[in-house]
Amino acid sequence: MKDSEATGRRKLPRKVVSQPGKVTIHKIPTGVRGLDDILGGGIPEFSFNIIAGAPGGGKTTLAHQIVFANATVKKPALYFTVLGEPALKMLRYQQQYSFFDESMLGRAIRFINLSDVVLEEDLNAVLETIIEHVMAANPGVVVVDSFRTVVRQAMSGASELEMQLFIQRLAQFLSTWEATTFLVGEYVPEEMRDNPLFTIVDGLFWLSQVTERNAVVRKLQIIKLRGAASVPGLHTVRIGEAGLQAFSRTLGLVGNKVKPARRRRLSVGIPELDKMMGGGILEGDSVLVAGPSGTGKSALATQFIAEGLKHGEPGIIAIFEERPQGYTERADSFGLNLKAPQKKGKLEILYLRPLDLSVDETMQEILDAIDRIGARRLVIDSLVGFEMALAPGFRADFRESLYRMIGALTGAGITILSTVEVEDTFTALSFSHYTISFLTDDIIRMRYVEIDGQLRKVMVVIKMRGGNHSKDIREYVITDKGVVVIHPRSTDYVRLSTGIPDRTGPRVAQADKAAPEPKAKK
Amino acid sequence: MRAFAERLIACEAGDHESPGRKSPAAYPVCERLRPHLAILVGNTGVRSLFLRALTQAEAEVPALRAIRVNGDGSLAGAGKLEAPADPEELAKGGVVLVAQLLGLLLAFIGDKLVLRIVCDVWPNLELKDLNLSGSDER
Numbered sequence: 106m107k108d109s110e111a112t113g114r115r116k117l118p119r120k121v122v123s124q125p126g127k128v129t130i131h132k133i134p135t136g137v138r139g140l141d142d143i144l145g146g147g148i149p150e151f152s153f154n155i156i157a158g159a160p161g162g163g164k165t166t167l168a169h170q171i172v173f174a175n176a177t178v179k180k181p182a183l184y185f186t187v188l189g190e191p192a193l194k195m196l197r198y199q200q201q202y203s204f205f206d207e208s209m210l211g212r213a214i215r216f217i218n219l220s221d222v223v224l225e226e227d228l229n230a231v232l233e234t235i236i237e238h239v240m241a242a243n244p245g246v247v248v249v250d251s252f253r254t255v256v257r258q259a260m261s262g263a264s265e266l267e268m269q270l271f272i273q274r275l276a277q278f279l280s281t282w283e284a285t286t287f288l289v290g291e292y293v294p295e296e297m298r299d300n301p302l303f304t305i306v307d308g309l310f311w312l313s314q315v316t317e318r319n320a321v322v323r324k325l326q327i328i329k330l331r332g333a334a335s336v337p338g339l340h341t342v343r344i345g346e347a348g349l350q351a352f353s354r355t356l357g358l359v360g361n362k363v364k365p366a367r368r369r370r371l372s373v374g375i376p377e378l379d380k381m382m383g384g385g386i387l388e389g390d391s392v393l394v395a396g397p398s399g400t401g402k403s404a405l406a407t408q409f410i411a412e413g414l415k416h417g418e419p420g421i422i423a424i425f426e427e428r429p430q431g432y433t434e435r436a437d438s439f440g441l442n443l444k445a446p447q448k449k450g451k452l453e454i455l456y457l458r459p460l461d462l463s464v465d466e467t468m469q470e471i472l473d474a475i476d477r478i479g480a481r482r483l484v485i486d487s488l489v490g491f492e493m494a495l496a497p498g499f500r501a502d503f504r505e506s507l508y509r510m511i512g513a514l515t516g517a518g519i520t521i522l523s524t525v526e527v528e529d530t531f532t533a534l535s536f537s538h539y540t541i542s543f544l545t546d547d548i549i550r551m552r553y554v555e556i557d558g559q560l561r562k563v564m565v566v567i568k569m570r571g572g573n574h575s576k577d578i579r580e581y582v583i584t585d586k587g588v589v590v591i592h593p594r595s596t597d598y599v600r601l602s603t604g605i606p607d608r609t610g611p612r613v614a615q616a617d618k619a620a621p622e623p624k625a626k627k
Numbered sequence: 628m629r630a631f632a633e634r635l636i637a638c639e640a641g642d643h644e645s646p647g648r649k650s651p652a653a654y655p656v657c658e659r660l661r662p663h664l665a666i667l668v669g670n671t672g673v674r675s676l677f678l679r680a681l682t683q684a685e686a687e688v689p690a691l692r693a694i695r696v697n698g699d700g701s702l703a704g705a706g707k708l709e710a711p712a713d714p715e716e717l718a719k720g721g722v723v724l725v726a727q728l729l730g731l732l733l734a735f736i737g738d739k740l741v742l743r744i745v746c747d748v749w750p751n752l753e754l755k756d757l758n759l760s761g762s763d764e765r
Binding site for chain 2: 186193194196197200208210211215216218220221
């Protein structure tokens with residue numbers, strides 16, 4: 106008996122049968138910077154979508170950007186206007202954006218006013234008019250703005266079933282005609298539950314404005330998008346001269362390359378500190394430099410960037426408190442020239458005072474600068490300044506976004522040094538007033554200590570995720586060379602970490618030194 | 628703007644100027660423009676534009692007061708013009724009306740878009756030496 110007979114199974118021919126392939130869903134671009142990433146590559150072709158939200162959210166501008174990004178003479182875009190913003194005013198305002206290309210109007214982009222049909226006739230007439238224009242033009246993109254007014258007017262004389270049938274027929278017809286459709290309308294979130302339109306559509310783009318005290322930030326949510334893996338959540342949107350720009354919650358950093366297996370040790374530009382760190386910072390690490398005001402955090406950060414530049418590694422300094430000129434002048438006083446690399450495009454000092462910018466937008470500024478110059482080192486000076494520069498309502502997102510950005514950038518091998526101001530309590534050695542140490546691979550703590558009637562400065566490497574490091578508490582000074590670590594660890598004191606140490610060793614005779622303060626002199 | 632209006636009227640009239648006409652030569656220009664504008668702004672929008680242009684033009688050429696704008700934006704009432712209409716006055720009225728209309732469009736959507744619409748309607752129109760920017764006079 107053959108095996109197949111024994112098992113009762115029919116033996117399949119050994120011929121390889123090719124599996125029927127899945128349909129490829131092509132994506133069309135939105136023309137909105139950042140949005141295609143959020144949508145997982147773009148908008149699925151032939152989809153039936155709704156752009157919804159409250160007035161002033163940017164719905165019409167988004168529709169225009171999609172239209173201008175896709176319309177061609179061969180596959181034009183039809184823009185049906187209905188009782189919403191009059192077309193003349195729409196054109197008046199939209200032409201202010203840089204994406205607006207008047208040469209496309211008439212041939213590649215056609216505006217058609219449906220107001221008269223909507224006002225004077227019924228849903229069937231509206232549908233027939235749309236069909237007539239679509240059949241004549243064979244468009245690739247169709248927009249109905251505002252669809253809400255079509256529905257509102259039509260519903261006055263039609264049943265809900267008729268309305269649903271109208272939407273169904275419209276969706277079916279436009280998809281069959283291989284048009285990607287966008288219905289623009291003013292809706293409130295509560296309407297999503299009962300309105301059949303939201304069930305029928307393939308894509309639902311929700312634009313809103315979030316107000317927190319005096320700050321307003323626009324948000325976009327892709328509530329659904331059939332045929333694409335969009336990034337969930339609320340994404341920040343800004344409307345500027347180029348129209349809408351979207352900032353993905355993931356900052357478009359998902360899937361970036363990972364850290365190289367063998368990582369170099371990078372010099373901080375302070376030889377003794379390099380030794381304390383086991384030879385330097387591991388490439389792709391995130392380093393936190395914590396300390397109170399005046400301990401030299403910014404000086405150390407400047408040396409870190411300057412050292413990178415010396416080795417051909419472009420850098421970015423993102424500052425939130427000090428102005429770029431002050432930063433450059435301090436570097437000059439240490440003998441570090443930051444002006445020349447800026448002119449050569451190897452260094453950018455970003456002075457960011459975003460106020461009502463969201464954290465994602467601010468981070469996008471940093472990411473853009475990194476891309477521009479191919480930066481390998483980044484300084485964020487300081488995290489406190491960064492957080493304070495944001496509008497109060499958006500500080501809640503700060504740590505989450507910072508975590509994503511640092512994770513993604515260090516993952517791509519960029520080494521980040523962030524400074525954070527902490528208060529010296531003289532009872533404990535805190536690293537930060539909020540929990541950010543999870544963001545960092547390495548922590549350097551700087552602090553004041555009271556010794557022999559002087560307020561001196563010490564530093565210690567608290568943590569290095571990538572290897573062993575010195576546990577010594579080392580005194581340092583800030584000279585015309587920047588931060589310079591001086592004495593080896595002192596064994597004459599205990600409780601240095603509290604800032605008020607106890608002497609355990611012999612007292613060394615100290616020479617009297619006049620205070621170098623001109624104002625104190627007569 | 629008036630030079631532009633004159634050019635449109637001349638282009639539309641071609642060589643077929645009717646000497647004894649009672650309606651302004653602007654009528655055919657308005658009629659040619661009307662469906663193109665109606666697609667863009669609807670009949671209501673066209674009516675508003677023409678009504679505004681006519682009101683402005685009437686202040687300068689009182690003879691235009693006999694003209695009415697229909698619901699679809701078309702012009703009516705030419706027959707009621709006081710006969711015999713002064714041909715010069717008639718011609719001037721037409722130019723002023725078209726200039727006002729073009730001026731309105733220009734104020735709303737700018738010269739590039741206005742020229743685009745006009746070129747769609749009159750593809751053979753000669754636009755050389757035509758300067759729309761800075762021309763406030765309608």
